[in-house]
Amino acid sequence: MPSTTPTRRQAAAAQTREKVLAAARELFMASAYEDVKAADIARAAGVAHGLVFHHFGSKQGLYQEVLCQIGREVLALHCDDPEIPLGRRIRRSHAAHLAYLADHRDVALHLVLRPPAPESEEFDDVRDQGHRELCRNLGLDFERPAVRLAARLYATAADQLARDHLTSADPLDTDTVVEMLVAVLIGALRAARTADPELDVDPVIRALELP
Amino acid sequence: MPSTTPTRRQAAAAQTREKVLAAARELFMASAYEDVKAADIARAAGVAHGLVFHHFGSKQGLYQEVLCQIGREVLALHCDDPEIPLGRRIRRSHAAHLAYLADHRDVALHLVLRPPAPESEEFDDVRDQGHRELCRNLGLDFERPAVRLAARLYATAADQLARDHLTSADPLDTDTVVEMLVAVLIGALRAARTADPELDVDPVIRALELP
Amino acid sequence: MPSTTPTRRQAAAAQTREKVLAAARELFMASAYEDVKAADIARAAGVAHGLVFHHFGSKQGLYQEVLCQIGREVLALHCDDPEIPLGRRIRRSHAAHLAYLADHRDVALHLVLRPPAPESEEFDDVRDQGHRELCRNLGLDFERPAVRLAARLYATAADQLARDHLTSADPLDTDTVVEMLVAVLIGALRAARTADPELDVDPVIRALELP
Amino acid sequence: MPSTTPTRRQAAAAQTREKVLAAARELFMASAYEDVKAADIARAAGVAHGLVFHHFGSKQGLYQEVLCQIGREVLALHCDDPEIPLGRRIRRSHAAHLAYLADHRDVALHLVLRPPAPESEEFDDVRDQGHRELCRNLGLDFERPAVRLAARLYATAADQLARDHLTSADPLDTDTVVEMLVAVLIGALRAARTADPELDVDPVIRALELP
DNA sequence: TATGAATGAGCCTTCATTCAT
DNA sequence: GATGAATGAAGGCTCATTCAT
Numbered sequence: 001m002p003s004t005t006p007t008r009r010q011a012a013a014a015q016t017r018e019k020v021l022a023a024a025r026e027l028f029m030a031s032a033y034e035d036v037k038a039a040d041i042a043r044a045a046g047v048a049h050g051l052v053f054h055h056f057g058s059k060q061g062l063y064q065e066v067l068c069q070i071g072r073e074v075l076a077l078h079c080d081d082p083e084i085p086l087g088r089r090i091r092r093s094h095a096a097h098l099a100y101l102a103d104h105r106d107v108a109l110h111l112v113l114r115p116p117a118p119e120s121e122e123f124d125d126v127r128d129q130g131h132r133e134l135c136r137n138l139g140l141d142f143e144r145p146a147v148r149l150a151a152r153l154y155a156t157a158a159d160q161l162a163r164d165h166l167t168s169a170d171p172l173d174t175d176t177v178v179e180m181l182v183a184v185l186i187g188a189l190r191a192a193r194t195a196d197p198e199l200d201v202d203p204v205i206r207a208l209e210l211p
Numbered sequence: 212m213p214s215t216t217p218t219r220r221q222a223a224a225a226q227t228r229e230k231v232l233a234a235a236r237e238l239f240m241a242s243a244y245e246d247v248k249a250a251d252i253a254r255a256a257g258v259a260h261g262l263v264f265h266h267f268g269s270k271q272g273l274y275q276e277v278l279c280q281i282g283r284e285v286l287a288l289h290c291d292d293p294e295i296p297l298g299r300r301i302r303r304s305h306a307a308h309l310a311y312l313a314d315h316r317d318v319a320l321h322l323v324l325r326p327p328a329p330e331s332e333e334f335d336d337v338r339d340q341g342h343r344e345l346c347r348n349l350g351l352d353f354e355r356p357a358v359r360l361a362a363r364l365y366a367t368a369a370d371q372l373a374r375d376h377l378t379s380a381d382p383l384d385t386d387t388v389v390e391m392l393v394a395v396l397i398g399a400l401r402a403a404r405t406a407d408p409e410l411d412v413d414p415v416i417r418a419l420e421l422p
Numbered sequence: 423m424p425s426t427t428p429t430r431r432q433a434a435a436a437q438t439r440e441k442v443l444a445a446a447r448e449l450f451m452a453s454a455y456e457d458v459k460a461a462d463i464a465r466a467a468g469v470a471h472g473l474v475f476h477h478f479g480s481k482q483g484l485y486q487e488v489l490c491q492i493g494r495e496v497l498a499l500h501c502d503d504p505e506i507p508l509g510r511r512i513r514r515s516h517a518a519h520l521a522y523l524a525d526h527r528d529v530a531l532h533l534v535l536r537p538p539a540p541e542s543e544e545f546d547d548v549r550d551q552g553h554r555e556l557c558r559n560l561g562l563d564f565e566r567p568a569v570r571l572a573a574r575l576y577a578t579a580a581d582q583l584a585r586d587h588l589t590s591a592d593p594l595d596t597d598t599v600v601e602m603l604v605a606v607l608i609g610a611l612r613a614a615r616t617a618d619p620e621l622d623v624d625p626v627i628r629a630l631e632l633p
Numbered sequence: 634m635p636s637t638t639p640t641r642r643q644a645a646a647a648q649t650r651e652k653v654l655a656a657a658r659e660l661f662m663a664s665a666y667e668d669v670k671a672a673d674i675a676r677a678a679g680v681a682h683g684l685v686f687h688h689f690g691s692k693q694g695l696y697q698e699v700l701c702q703i704g705r706e707v708l709a710l711h712c713d714d715p716e717i718p719l720g721r722r723i724r725r726s727h728a729a730h731l732a733y734l735a736d737h738r739d740v741a742l743h744l745v746l747r748p749p750a751p752e753s754e755e756f757d758d759v760r761d762q763g764h765r766e767l768c769r770n771l772g773l774d775f776e777r778p779a780v781r782l783a784a785r786l787y788a789t790a791a792d793q794l795a796r797d798h799l800t801s802a803d804p805l806d807t808d809t810v811v812e813m814l815v816a817v818l819i820g821a822l823r824a825a826r827t828a829d830p831e832l833d834v835d836p837v838i839r840a841l842e843l844p
Numbered sequence: 845t846a847t848g849a850a851t852g853a854g855c856c857t858t859c860a861t862t863c864a865t
Numbered sequence: 866g867a868t869g870a871a872t873g874a875a876g877g878c879t880c881a882t883t884c885a886t
Binding site for chain 4: 875876877878879880885886
Binding site: 034055091114142152153154156157161164170172176177179180183184185186188190191192193194 | 245360364406
């Protein structure tokens with residue numbers, strides 16, 4: 001059947017594309033954007049230089065693709081099973097996030113807290129969506145400025161903590177870090193209430209305090 | 212003594228140096244490191260291209276210089292008058308910091324939370340020193356890992372909050388932001404206690420809760 | 423005989439070839455040779471990139487094909503019916519040529535007076551043949567250098583005039599342009615006589631002056 | 634005197650610039666625009682690759698510069714001394730032009746009748762100014778469309794003739810070519826009258842017919 | 845000290861062409 | 866015949882840095 005031939009070819013092409021993407025991800029996570037040469041990526045992927053552009057249009061296009069791939073992976077870590085009590089849900093998400101970063105030290109070190117050099121609106125969107133999911137999990141209205149502020153505040157602090165944790169010579173155990181994150185989250189919520197006194201964060205805080 | 216009485220030439224040279232430094236600071240704060248060309252700086256300073264290298268050795272050297280200048284300015288903002296109660300001292304430092312960032316939006320937007328592209332050990336030192344002073348102010352031992360962790364955690368969150376505050380279309384008033392910072396700081400301290408249960412943060416927290 | 427009865431496949435192939443040729447013609451006439459990419463042509467024709475090379479060997483081969491097609495079309499415009507008096511015959515040819523260019527503005531603007539970038543011997547031949555036919559029409563011996571010179575001279579001027587006419591915001595009417603062409607042709611003939619005094623151009627000129 | 638030093642340096646720089654310009658001119662006149670590499674020019678000029686861009690910004694900038702230089706040279710050839718009778722003035726200009734082209738065969742072959750690949754408004758201006766001067770010489774109003782048309786018509790034909798003359802294995806003598814040009818010019822003027830019957834070209838033609 | 849011309853390594857990108865399917 | 870993924874050579878341009886003056 002001739003119709004299977006194109007499929008096989010398409011599959012091969014997609015596979016090549018993935019090879020390039022994987023090589024790019026590794027290199028981009030290991031060095032600064034400008035220090036990664038398109039030629040390096042091609043060489044690492046074992047393909048011709050021009051193929052990078054055939055599949056991704058430009059070095060930046062490829063970079064964005066890498067970013068989005070990671071963003072999607074991270075988003076998928078969230079636990080939002082409503083059956084599980086809030087405190088456990090959040091802790092589980094945190095633990096998953098930490099585990100991911102531990103498994104992807106390069107991502108943790110080169111992406112988190114280091115906004116990608118070429119401004120990437122798509123990546124910002126993914127990040128934003130992460131905050132949105134956190135708020136949904138907490139039962140807070142993301143549209144309220146104070147809530148959004150707290151989410152960003154907290155996420156930043158959490159990234160910093162994760163980084164420190166991962167680079168520490170004498171790292172804490174994961175559970176401890178998760179508890180620290182919860183403490184910081186509670187602080188961020190109290191800060192939110194300061195900005196928006198009508199915000200009722202007490203139930204959330206109480207729920208978070210229960211492991 | 213000729214060494215204490217700079218000749219006119221030396222004075223002029225120093226002035227030229229400052230011109231370059233000022234131009235560099237403005238440009239570096241306005242764009243990413245790689246997007247600022249040595250030639251741009253020279254042009255903005257109204258001097259010859261080569262002079263940049265004459266005075267600062269290299270583009271990176273100049274960048275470090277800019278970073279240190281800013282770091283020193285920020286460090287000078289801390290209020291550590293022991294006569295003043297802790298809560299007020301911290302709030303005063305925060306307010307001063309926020310005022311500084313409001314006056315130097317470019318610094319707030321392009322330095323804070325955006326670690327300088329070329330690794331800058333000196334700048335890290337300055338940053339570290341800021342954390343150290345904060346801890347001294349709080350009466351906590353910076354040498355304890357958990358304390359250090361909390362300081363970094365908090366500083367990062369504070370930076371994020373300041374950024375959001377400055378870029379917001381509808382900014383909160385300064386006092387509110389200061390209170391939010393205090394709330395976050397308390398959260399960070401609680402997190403520190405989680406990591407290091409022997410740490411007695413309660414007195415500090417109580418002191419912070421008094422305006 | 424299978425050779426005279428092209429199979430369906432062959433017919434389809436020929437049709438595809440034409441599609442590519444038509445797309446190429448349009449693009450080549452709309453932009454400079456180097457600005458037309460083989461990929462553009464394939465896309466415009468709705469065929470695979472590689473097909474261009476399958477049918478025409480190379481981009482240049484395709485270009486030559488386009489050129490020859492146009493050359494043949496232009497050659498076919500000449501009126502050389504010996505029954506018609508010279509003045510009318512020439513005017514008729516001119517009018518036909520002008521009409522063709524008006525119908526193919528792209529050809530007029532991008533080919534005429536703009537020798538094809540890649541040296542095209544074949545196109546030069548076609549051009550030459552046009553001059554030859556003009557001379558035959560005029561009853562002049564194309565082999566005489568002065569005649570050939572005059573023909574080229576005239577053809578160039580005529581092209582320029584046609585271009586100007588077509589791009590003018592306020593174009594003259596066709597008959598006027600035709601008369602101008604005749605005037606220029608007469609000038610060229612007089613120039614030919616200057617170069618070759620033995621050339622008897624007076625009868626031709628007299629014939630041309632009769633509408 | 635320190636003030637002479639910069640002068641000397643400037644002179645040296647200008648000389649280098651000229652070296653590059655000269656090399657570029659030679660190469661551009663010898664090949665098509667795209668076939669001349671910036672690196673070739675630098676090599677031919679004996680300077681670093683980057684210097685081309687230091688002085689001319691881009692390959693195109695350099696090309697334009699070459700074009701303008703030639704345009705200025707050609708413009709300077711016109712003889713418009715009102716003391717000299719028209720016929721002689723025109724013939725003298727033509728002869729000068731032909732001599733120039735003979736001395737600059739590369740220009741004649743690669744510029745004349747071959748509009749520069751990258752559209753060059755400046756060069757068009759120079760060309761236009763040439764036509765303007767011709768008309769002023771002839772005492773005709775360049776603002777009249779028919780006059781402008783005739784000027785362009787004639788210039789094009791003259792370029793063609795000059796080309797043929799220069800590439801001919803058995804070239805005519807210069808005087809003959811000049812007379813041919815005059816004949817063509819008269820033809821163009823008659824064509825102009827066809828387009829604009831109010832135009833009184835007879836006195837000009839009579840003046841041209843006197844050597 | 846100051847100038848700015850000169851250097852040259854290096855990079856992204858383009859694109860005609862090939863070829864396995 | 867048709868496809869389009871893959872190739873790879875080549876080129877324009879940038880820019881930190883040097884250096885003669």
